Amino acid sequence: MENINTLARRHFGTWNNFILAAGLQPNVTKTPEQVRLELLALLNKFYNEHSRIPMRREFSSRTGSIVKYFGSWNKFIAAGGFAPNDRRIPSIGKLKNSLVKFYIKHHRSPTVADCLHKNGLYNDRSYFAHFKVTTWADVLEYAGLNSYFRITTMTES
Numbered sequence: 001m002e003n004i005n006t007l008a009r010r011h012f013g014t015w016n017n018f019i020l021a022a023g024l025q026p027n028v029t030k031t032p033e034q035v036r037l038e039l040l041a042l043l044n045k046f047y048n049e050h051s052r053i054p055m056r057r058e059f060s061s062r063t064g065s066i067v068k069y070f071g072s073w074n075k076f077i078a079a080g081g082f083a084p085n086d087r088r089i090p091s092i093g094k095l096k097n098s099l100v101k102f103y104i105k106h107h108r109s110p111t112v113a114d115c116l117h118k119n120g121l122y123n124d125r126s127y128f129a130h131f132k133v134t135t136w137a138d139v140l141e142y143a144g145l146n147s148y149f150r151i152t153t154m155t156e157s
Contacts, residue, residue, distance in 0.1 A: 036069050036079075043080040053082045090122055092130050098122055099143040109145045112136050 008018035016026035030038075039062060046054045056063060056073050063073070070076040074084035090098075098121050102110040105120075115124040127139040137147040 032069055035065060039066060039069065039076065040080050043076070043082075047080075047082070053077055053080075053085075090126060090130075095122060095127055095130055096143045099127075099140070099145060103145055109140050109147065 005015065008015055012018040012021055019026040066073060066076045070079055077084040099110055102114065102119060102121055110121055112124045115121045128134065131139055131142045133139055133142060140147040
Protein backbone atom coordinates (compact mmCIF):
# COMPACT_ATOMS: atom_id res chain seq x y z
CA MET A 1 0.00 0.00 0.00
CA GLU A 2 1.35 3.39 -0.94
CA ASN A 3 1.82 6.20 1.53
CA ILE A 4 -1.07 8.70 1.70
CA ASN A 5 1.35 11.54 0.93
CA THR A 6 2.42 9.86 -2.31
CA LEU A 7 -1.17 9.20 -3.40
CA ALA A 8 -2.31 12.73 -2.56
CA ARG A 9 0.55 14.35 -4.45
CA ARG A 10 0.12 12.09 -7.49
CA HIS A 11 -3.61 12.79 -7.86
CA PHE A 12 -3.83 16.41 -6.65
CA GLY A 13 -0.38 17.81 -7.36
CA THR A 14 0.29 19.07 -3.82
CA TRP A 15 -0.68 18.15 -0.29
CA ASN A 16 -2.53 21.46 0.13
CA ASN A 17 -4.58 20.80 -3.03
CA PHE A 18 -5.53 17.43 -1.54
CA ILE A 19 -6.58 19.10 1.72
CA LEU A 20 -8.62 21.72 -0.19
CA ALA A 21 -10.35 18.99 -2.23
CA ALA A 22 -11.31 17.32 1.06
CA GLY A 23 -12.99 20.56 2.11
CA LEU A 24 -10.47 21.40 4.81
CA GLN A 25 -8.28 24.43 5.43
CA PRO A 26 -4.66 23.80 4.40
CA ASN A 27 -1.69 24.85 6.49
CA VAL A 28 -0.43 28.25 5.49
CA THR A 29 3.19 29.19 6.00
CA LYS A 30 3.27 32.19 8.29
CA THR A 31 6.07 34.65 8.74
CA PRO A 32 7.81 34.76 12.13
CA GLU A 33 6.21 38.16 12.73
CA GLN A 34 2.72 36.74 12.11
CA VAL A 35 3.38 33.92 14.59
CA ARG A 36 4.71 36.38 17.20
CA LEU A 37 1.61 38.57 16.80
CA GLU A 38 -0.70 35.56 17.17
CA LEU A 39 1.10 34.43 20.33
CA LEU A 40 0.96 37.94 21.81
CA ALA A 41 -2.76 38.11 20.97
CA LEU A 42 -3.27 34.86 22.89
CA LEU A 43 -1.34 36.32 25.83
CA ASN A 44 -3.49 39.46 25.86
CA LYS A 45 -6.69 37.43 25.53
CA PHE A 46 -5.65 35.30 28.50
CA TYR A 47 -4.84 38.41 30.54
CA ASN A 48 -8.20 40.01 29.70
CA GLU A 49 -10.08 36.86 30.71
CA HIS A 50 -8.15 36.04 33.91
CA SER A 51 -6.71 39.42 35.01
CA ARG A 52 -3.25 37.89 35.37
CA ILE A 53 -0.43 36.65 33.19
CA PRO A 54 -0.50 32.94 32.40
CA MET A 55 1.77 30.34 33.90
CA ARG A 56 3.86 28.38 31.47
CA ARG A 57 1.88 25.18 32.03
CA GLU A 58 -1.28 26.98 30.92
CA PHE A 59 0.35 27.58 27.52
CA SER A 60 2.08 24.19 27.38
CA SER A 61 0.83 23.46 23.85
CA ARG A 62 2.50 26.67 22.65
CA THR A 63 5.72 26.55 24.69
CA GLY A 64 7.82 25.32 21.76
CA SER A 65 6.69 28.19 19.53
CA ILE A 66 7.11 30.71 22.33
CA VAL A 67 10.71 29.66 22.98
CA LYS A 68 11.42 29.51 19.23
CA TYR A 69 10.12 33.00 18.47
CA PHE A 70 10.86 34.84 21.73
CA GLY A 71 13.81 32.96 23.22
CA SER A 72 12.24 32.20 26.62
CA TRP A 73 8.98 32.34 28.53
CA ASN A 74 9.97 35.51 30.40
CA LYS A 75 10.99 37.27 27.17
CA PHE A 76 7.56 36.37 25.76
CA ILE A 77 5.82 37.86 28.80
CA ALA A 78 7.99 41.01 28.59
CA ALA A 79 7.28 41.36 24.84
CA GLY A 80 3.58 41.39 25.72
CA GLY A 81 4.17 44.42 27.94
CA PHE A 82 3.91 42.58 31.26
CA ALA A 83 6.43 42.21 34.07
CA PRO A 84 7.70 38.62 34.11
CA ASN A 85 7.91 36.78 37.39
CA ASP A 86 11.47 37.11 38.60
CA ARG A 87 11.25 34.04 40.83
CA ARG A 88 9.46 30.86 39.92
CA ILE A 89 10.01 29.13 43.24
CA PRO A 90 7.94 30.46 46.15
CA SER A 91 9.46 30.51 49.62
CA ILE A 92 8.14 28.26 52.37
CA GLY A 93 6.78 31.38 54.07
CA LYS A 94 4.79 32.38 50.98
CA LEU A 95 3.44 28.86 50.67
CA LYS A 96 2.30 28.83 54.31
CA ASN A 97 0.82 32.32 53.99
CA SER A 98 -1.20 31.34 50.94
CA LEU A 99 -2.80 28.47 52.88
CA VAL A 100 -3.54 30.65 55.90
CA LYS A 101 -5.00 33.44 53.74
CA PHE A 102 -7.28 30.90 52.06
CA TYR A 103 -8.38 29.66 55.50
CA ILE A 104 -9.13 33.20 56.69
CA LYS A 105 -11.07 34.07 53.53
CA HIS A 106 -13.09 30.84 53.19
CA HIS A 107 -13.32 29.74 56.86
CA ARG A 108 -12.09 26.25 55.98
CA SER A 109 -8.88 24.48 55.17
CA PRO A 110 -8.06 24.34 51.45
CA THR A 111 -8.23 21.14 49.45
CA VAL A 112 -6.06 19.96 46.58
CA ALA A 113 -8.96 20.87 44.27
CA ASP A 114 -8.75 24.45 45.55
CA CYS A 115 -5.12 24.53 44.39
CA LEU A 116 -6.15 23.35 40.94
CA HIS A 117 -8.66 26.22 40.74
CA LYS A 118 -6.02 28.71 41.89
CA ASN A 119 -7.88 30.69 44.60
CA GLY A 120 -4.64 32.41 45.54
CA LEU A 121 -2.92 29.08 46.10
CA TYR A 122 0.12 27.58 44.46
CA ASN A 123 0.28 24.28 42.63
CA ASP A 124 -0.28 21.46 45.12
CA ARG A 125 3.03 19.85 44.12
CA SER A 126 4.86 22.97 45.32
CA TYR A 127 3.56 22.37 48.83
CA PHE A 128 4.55 18.70 48.80
CA ALA A 129 8.04 19.43 47.50
CA HIS A 130 8.87 22.40 49.74
CA PHE A 131 7.33 21.02 52.93
CA LYS A 132 8.88 17.60 52.19
CA VAL A 133 5.63 15.73 52.87
CA THR A 134 3.61 13.23 50.88
CA THR A 135 -0.03 13.83 51.84
CA TRP A 136 -2.28 16.87 51.78
CA ALA A 137 -3.09 16.32 55.46
CA ASP A 138 0.62 16.72 56.22
CA VAL A 139 0.70 19.94 54.17
CA LEU A 140 -2.13 21.40 56.24
CA GLU A 141 -0.53 20.32 59.51
CA TYR A 142 2.79 21.85 58.42
CA ALA A 143 0.99 25.16 57.91
CA GLY A 144 -0.77 24.83 61.27
CA LEU A 145 -4.24 24.30 59.82
CA ASN A 146 -6.86 21.73 60.74
CA SER A 147 -6.57 18.62 58.68
CA TYR A 148 -10.01 17.17 58.26
CA PHE A 149 -8.51 14.30 56.26
CA ARG A 150 -6.91 12.61 59.26
CA ILE A 151 -8.69 9.51 60.42
CA THR A 152 -7.88 8.82 64.01
CA THR A 153 -8.70 5.75 66.02
CA MET A 154 -9.28 5.60 69.69
CA THR A 155 -6.91 3.25 71.39
CA GLU A 156 -6.36 2.54 75.01
CA SER A 157 -3.16 3.90 76.46
